[in-house]
Amino acid sequence: MATFNQERVEHALNELLVRIVPEDPSEDESAANQRFEAAFDFAIDELSVAGQPSVVPDINHIASLIERRVTRANDGAQQTARFHNLFSRLVSQPVLEQKWRMLYFLLQLSDLPPATDQPAPRDPRARTREPTTPSKHTSAGAQMHESPAFREAFAKPGLSQLPVNDGSPRASPRPAPEADKPEKRKERRSQETSKEQATDTEQHKALAGPTEPSLLRDLPFTLQGLSSKNLVFPSSTALKLPATLPVPLVSLLHTLAEPSLLYRGLAEFVESTEGGLVGQSFRSALGKELRSYLGLVATLEGQIRRALSQLDEAQPHNGIGKAGVTLKRCVIWTREATMGLRLMSLMVEESKGKKGGQLISLIHSFSLSHGDPYVGAFAERLLSHVTRPFYDMLRQWIYDGELADPFGEFFVSEQSEDDIREANGQEGKGGATSVWEDKYKLNEKMIPTIITEEFANKVFLIGKTLNFIRYGCGDAAWVDTYSKEASKELHYGDTANLEQSIGDAYKTTMARLIDLMANKFKLFEHLQALKKYLLLGAGDFIAVLMESLSSNLDRPANTQYRHTLTAQLEHAVRNSNAQFDSQDVLRRLDSRMLELSHGEIGWDVFTLEYKIDAPVDVIVTPFGSKQYLKVFNFLWRVKRVEFALGSTWRRCMTGARGVLGTVSDKVGSDWKKARCAIAEMVHFVNQLQYYILFEVIESSWTELQEALNKPESTLDDLIQAHAKYLTSITRKGLLGSQSTDFTGQLHELLKTMLAYKDAVDGLYSFSVAEFTRRQEHAAKIETRTAAGRWGLSEKDSLDSPDPFGPKRSSRADPDSPFPPPLLKIGDDNSSEDDVLPALRKRLATLVVDFRARITVLLGDLVHQPDHDMRWLAMVMNFNDVYQPVRRRRKVDKKREREKETPQPTTAIKTAGGERA
Amino acid sequence: MASQLPAASQEVKRKAAREVIDILHEIATLLNTHLDRQQLSYCVSLIENGANPEALANVIRKLREDFAQGSSEEGEEEEAVAR
Secondary structure (H helix, E strand, O other): OOOOOOHHHHHHHHHHHHOOOOOOOOOOHHHHHHHHHHHHHHHHHHHHHHOOOOOOOOOHHHHHHHHHHHHHOOOOOHHHHHHHHHHHHHHHOOOOOHHHHHHHHHHHHHHOOOOOOOOOOOOOOOOOOOOHHHHOOOOOHHHHHOOOHHHHHHOOOOOOOOOOOOOOOOOOOOOOOOHHHHHHHOOOOOOOHHHHHHHHHHHHHHHOOOOHHHHHHHHHHHOOOOOOOOOOOEOOOEEOOOOOOHHHHHHHHHHHHHHHHHHHHHHHHHHOOOHHHHHHHHHHHHHHHHHHOOOOOOOHHHHHHHHHHOOOOOHHHHHHHHOOOOHHHHHHHHHHHHHHHHHHHHHHOOOOOOOOHHHHHHEEEEEHHHOOOOHHHHHHHHHHOOOOOHHHHHHHHHHHHHHHHHHHHOOEOOOOHHHHHHHHOOOOOHHHHHHHHHEEEEEEHHOOOOOHHHHHHHHHHHHHHHHHHHOOOOOHHHHHHHHHOOOOOOOOOOOHHHHHHHHHHHHHHHHHHHHHHHHOOOOOHHHHHHHHHHOOOOOHHHHHHHHHHHHHHHOEHHHHOOHHHHHHHHHHHHHOHHHHOOOHHHHHHEEEEEOOOOOOOOHHHEEEOOOOOHHHHHHOOOOHHHHHHHHHHHHHHHHHHHHHHHHHHHHHHHHHHHHHOHHHHHHHHHHHHHHHHHHHHHHHHHHHHHHHHHHHHHHHHHHHHHHHOOOOHHHHHHHHHHHHHHHHHHHHHOOOOOOOHHHHHHHHHHHHHHHHHHHHHHHHHHHHHHHHHHHHHHHHHHHHHOOOOOOOOOOHHHHOOOOOOOOHHHHHHHOOEEEEEEEEOOOOOHHHHHHHHHHHHHHHHHHHHHHHHHHHHHHHHOOOOHHHHHHHHHHHOOOOOOOOOOOOHHHHHHHHHHOOOOOOOOOOOHHEEEEE | OOHHHHHHHHHHHHHHHHHHHHHHHHHHHHOOOOOOOOHHHHHHHHHHHOOOOOHHHHHHHHHHHHHOOOOHHHHHHHHHHHH
């Protein structure tokens, strides 16, 4: 009832009405008064009747309602801010008692378009995406329920009015008489919900929506996702509940709606056929689970039917409670199934876009890391089913070496030619190497978590090997027999067995491959042959070859003919131990000419070659062959210098006993110097050669042998060992290091030595010429003496002047019939005069140059980190003849070279004295 | 009565009241209620004295409707008003 101060109210109302009711001048007094009276009465009645306002008396709530109303107006933001401001000021005012009523009044009177009627409430339970807690999930189907009471209860704006007591057992907080309310309602209520509520309460007395038995009857159909009379599925993700149900029934039906909607979605998914093999097996596993769910529904249906047949119409709720089957009971019975369905739909959601190994990993993660044992068991059940195609693929891969993967689900993928070429840049690796290395690729992402990384690597290797054996080595027969006898069924969950089979397969295939390599393709023989021929291991063969080729190769490069080279090669083979090698090896040995450029002689373009073909070239890659050739080139040069120096030395030594002895007065000192220098050079070359052939090559070879003969080695191990072998040879053999340029230095040294050899040859020919001259001279004297003349005369000195004596002007000779020549051009004398000093100078410079270079080389060698190279330095300089010089900066380099003076020893004292 | 203190407090009260009316008037304008100051103050007093705000709002709305239809149909209005 209205509890207001009658008097005051009347007065205020009067005043208000005066202002509201507009004055109409045309109207006469009485009419206006009448109108006024009428309005007044109306107002009074209204106010008496009204009673308490029906809003929750919370000012904040009102404020938010107002705010919402304001926000929806046109320039809402600014107005909202203003309203906030005003509201805060209002709240701080002490005057008004019932601010909320005032605000509510204003809200009611407001002209702004009201907020649109409450939108269908969104799923109040938000979906979480954590895969580890699927029980928090809810179905997508909670969206569509059209029961207005429900909507109201969960309405976003909050309760717009306190709930009406409609006969449900819950007592409403509303005081005061309710019974007469329905009658006293007027149409002038502005709330639709109250209207509905009126109809609700009206209907409630008559019919509580579809009865529970009818709902129960429909339930089995609903649970299968089929529309029924009361519960309709308007779409595949929504279930429409009848509009006239009381709220508790509605909530029960919501719980029951969840499995039905889930089932519908899952049934759709299971029917779809996309995705690879694993996806299909996943679908079939889900289908199995769904079938068991349907079994549950069938049992439920049986129960319901039995119960319904026992219904007693008279009792309240039609005696359902006694019959034992109610909606509530169904909810409980379907709870576990609902969890399973939830889990399945979660998996389906997560699995979109994944395939093969990833899918298996997903399901496996559920079984591994989830806390709920139900989930774990469920996932395990699924896994054994889902992984069957995976295991089939695995089996085929490890026993046949074939990849049967139409949908790209396995973690080994085949790369096409283009991919390989792309990966390798422009130049492919070619040959069998590319087959081994690149044809198959291990796809890390697709490795399912049911197998470990190491396991996956093993599997990859096994398959690759089998494939390689089949295609690269041409041994398909063995692969087939092996697969027939060893292949067995692989299962999930059988980890011990699986590991065993994989281990066995691994061992067998690897052993077979190594066996093939060794025996069928004679890998080790080839490596040995490479060492013998390209790395100059077979000394006798190389010596013969060099002897026969040396004269040939001195000629310019463009006069070399391939057939001559081949013929010489044959000759060398026949005359050395190489003839006892197998035909296969000898067939691959060949001599070749490198590309020649202008001015080169044969020595620069000659090379041996050893042909390698598949599958051995997996190990001796084309890059490796190039390295072999590089080393051969270097060694060949060194050998050549050794050979040249050796032949010169021989000539000198034999000549010293004969020819050279006679001219030792003139050229003896030169010869001594030359011999010393040659000895130095020979020593250097020998040490270098010994170092490379024995310290470097042989030791690396033993390491390689060890690696090759290891019992558990795989092809990858072999490839690695061989690569290591070659790199250590190139590095330690002074060919490969980047910081110091050994190769350049060595080449310069070798060139110097060859030049020196030429100079010595020149000296030799000079000595021989001198010797013949003296012979002739002596012979002439003999003949002249025999003829009774003077042995020697002045004329003779003119004719054959002493080339070492000072130049005598021929003018002083009165006997000479010829006028003294003014110039001595083209004169033998002068040339002979010049030759020896020129020779001497040349020899001297060369020796100095040689020594300088040696010291620089030693300096570099001594500071190398590798102890073998330091050993080389020590051995070259064993009597400290040279002072190793450290090349620091380019500026200092020249100064160093000038500064250094090798310490003189007794052996070369004279040479030291002679040096300019 | 008519001593300093009550006068001051009266003054304060009046000021406060005025302020409140101001605020309420602004809110009313914001909400487009078409109430002027005078009307608003009478409404305030009505509600303070216990009137139901909903009812009052309805009354005002109805009256506005009726009288907005124009005074030419005064007869019909009267009937409508008299229900």
